[in-house]
Amino acid sequence: MYKKIFSLAFLTILFYTGCKKDPDTVARTDVYNSLNYPTTLPNLFAVLVPAYANLRSAELHGFNLLCKDFAGSEHVTDLAYPGDASWTELTLNNMSTSNSYANDLWIGLYRGIKNANTFLDRADFYEQQYSSPAEKPQIDQMRGEARFMRALYYFYLECFFGESYISAGGAGGDKMGVPLITTMAASLDATQVPRNSTKEVWDFITTELQQAATLLKGTQWTGANTGRATEWAAKALLGKAYVFNQNWAAAKPILLDVITNSGKSLMPFSKYKDAFNGIDANEFNEESIFEINVDRNSLGGYGIFSFNNNLTTSQGLIWSPCILGNDGTEKNGIGLGYCNEFFHEKNLQRFGFNQGIYKLVSNPAFDAGKPATYLNPKEVIDPAYKQQSLAARTNKTVDPRLYVAALQPWVDSASNDGATWRPVCRYIAMKEEFKTVYNGWSMRKFVTYDNLIFNRQAAADAANYYLLRLADVYLLYAEASANTGDNATALEYINKVKRRAYGYPVSGASPVDYKNLTDKTSAADANLANNPLRYERWAELFDEGHWWFDVCRWRIGSGEAAYYATSMAGGNIKWSDAKSYVWPIPANEINTNSSMKQSAGY
Template sequence: MKKIFLLTSFILMVATACDRDFDQPNPNNPTIASFWKSQNDAIKGINAVYSTFHRTATLYSRFLFYHGMLRSDEGYGSGGDITLNNVMGFNQTNYNEGLTAGTWQNLFIGIFRANQVLAYVPGIEMDEALKNRIIGEAKFMRGLFYFNLTLYFGRPPIILEPSEPTDRPVNATNEQAWAQVVKDLTEAAPALPLSYTGDDLGRATRGAAMGLLGKAFLQQNKNQEAATALAWFITGEGKGLYTLTANYQDNFKASTENNSESVFEIQFRFNPNENTDDDVDETRINNTGTSIAQFYAPRGVGFSDGGARRWLVGEFKKENTALGTRDPRLAATLLFDSTDVRGPNFTMVYGKTFASRYGTNTGESSSVWFRKQLNDNEAGRTEEGFRSPNNHRLLRYADILLMYAEALNGLGQTAQAYPFVDMVRVRAGLRPLTQARPGLSQAQFLAQIKHERITELTGETWRFADLQRWGDLGKELAARDPEFTNFEKGRNEWYPIPQSDIDLNPNLTQNPRY
């Protein structure tokens, strides 16, 4: 009888377990709603949204550099990471690959955190000015996360409330996704201050929202809307708030961060008290540096997983400065055999000459590396690591000026666009475009803008977006980037949506031709 009783009890336990609602929250864990009670909670909540930037390798620590640079014609997977090389070469067969699926998932983690701020902070009794600012920050951050999702995945679902396990959202159209980006940034801007000081330095400002808003409009080829948004910097409230730095390279050194040209930076720092030099993972080691320098640095001082294409060097050499010297932005942008114009015996690579490390080959097969993410300008630096403190300048005033000129030209106001290109060129020591190439047609001016964005912005994650916006993605780019031999129009403009998400959510559909 005892055996029968025990067996019956076991069967009843199993039957009860089968009826359990596995979506029911653990009653022993604190709930989301129980957290959002005080002003301090609101501050912690918005700080958690910013911390998504540092989450593992999938956002601004590493992968978003890959997506914007290596997937474009300016870079490629140059090391032994075959998965990286295949994905960047438009040869992806695993739609759950961490390079893409991890980026998608972590962007949605950021959106989930922003949605909590937007859902719960309005109900907290706290300083109203601070409350409005935090809400504006959350909308900016959600707009930025959706900007990346829309740019790289095309058709993300729009989720505007804290997610529940039973949610099954549908894909938005590309137009709907961009509309949400615009809505978030438009609403964020008036709630944000013009600047910050002290520990708040680096938070989203009104200029950051207006700059990203202009970029979102331009990405959709909405030139009038883009020009209106970007005019905030030229004739509006932001006039005079930003200026180009005298030294171009100051925009890429850890010692000159958050300067007059910076519109929005991803903040990184090196913490000497961290007891590891492993990759960035906020859930495990709370590393607040960035690992991109380790993966972009040349062989012998880093992994060299991402390299720059040699054609870029020639693009910089198309035009000398007004004094007849080489464009100084080349040396600040690329590390190669002749970063020092005198050649490989004078070009220094982390304390040694290029010639001593790699030989004196200066031909097309000689390696080129992106420099803006590196720390080789620091005295005594002999190698890179996983905790670079060098901020990523996501939006610079120079980019604002070139976008404004592009928008004006798109509206047929080519003559009015010249002065804003001139400002960027003169800072680099080149003759003003009004002297070098006056009277360009609208099409010629756009071609010039394409060149100017290469020489000013190479290695800053915007090249893939530029090519997508201009409709220039295609096999024809294979002449300067052989990976584009694999590019299929109507397919590779976007990544595949992770198959794991589609398996869990029958309302999601895959992107075209995947």
């Protein structure tokens, strides 16, 4: 693979605006001509599509965003691969200005903004030059989608790269946010823009989402259009933006509107437990508000790195599970992909799993008259340990969401051929010295575990990615309620989420209900032990790209770093309140934009 070094300047210039041509020259065919495109409504929709498709780019959910950027920062995973300095920096919360993942994320997000800006420019052009009055509602719907997408990209940019969130009293609003670029750049000079203040950026995001909700009001998508942005997606993200900046009074009614009027409900746990693993019947379900569609077909190419028109992603390469080898040993275990990351050991304890490290013992059922295989292994997990693990699942003394998120060695199974299944084993990429102190569970959420990923041209991902779902809205509403003195409502919506996880009816009291907002949780660490709201956001939305933003806006990073303590690839996790809450503006951007300033601490 090649490294992509682009600046904001490059990403904001798209359209070929036309010029006098020498008769011997040939016009470019890889760009639109802004003098005569689009001329039809389908042409206009084609300009909108890249704003959506960019979410599956290699820099974003196609490859890096969830399995590297979020998983590393949040310590969803531990990094078993030491060969990438930027990746190690990320997992140690100790990023430099030359970090390639910060650079790629910046590129991917601003490309999405460029795509949305392009559409809005072309929508105005088309409406003025070619449209009929009857097409106005459809054009405005698409404008609403583009504004939602632009706000979504800026939301991610500001949460990663903005110097501060804004407190209820307004503090932080004067810090440096990201540059707001809202039109197509016609020249290089137009890209030399400074950073806006955090208040300006968040004001822009909320205004965009308000306009998107208005333009999309009443819009319903079916068939091939399922998955396009809706009024409720815009309102859910708007409510989230208000919560993130402690505008509790504005957050409560908009989130309650989504809860009451969107028609969404929490899916039952029987569906939830498999809702992240590529089952077609679970896609665009009753809880989903906005998700990225992912298809397993790689069309013969290498996933998102293929030049084919893929709708797939390749994040499953990175955190693929491991299974027993053909000889029935963990030593010769088989990885279903690259196996760069495994489930961080400290997450077991947070979910309430406290059995310690498992040991292998002689298999009492081993048939010495037959070769040792995964069906006839010489050693197995201690049967007493396995029985205790199974009892914890059955009795739910461990949070059931652990088993949605992870695969337990010797208890869960996976397949490397799509037909036969064998036990998961301790993670094979783990350094030898750690195999007696780490259980090495495999990832399960958003992971392909029914086949070797290379049997699918390294593009075996099949699970759609939820960016907004109702459980998130419930917990945001609970947070807004708690911060406006309505503790009873806050507690009820926290408990609704927990009840679903434990298989109880959502709307009635249950044996697992928290009694108050400081009740004991499954976790034992200082950040989560007696904070049900924090714990439920961590456990419910685990590995979905939310927790890093929660850590930063609540400023609990030092506690997280102390809890997770180490990364296998790089030693001790670092933390500095002066810089670690903010990703650095990439050095490439500083070097190409004379108006750009670096964040404090870098």
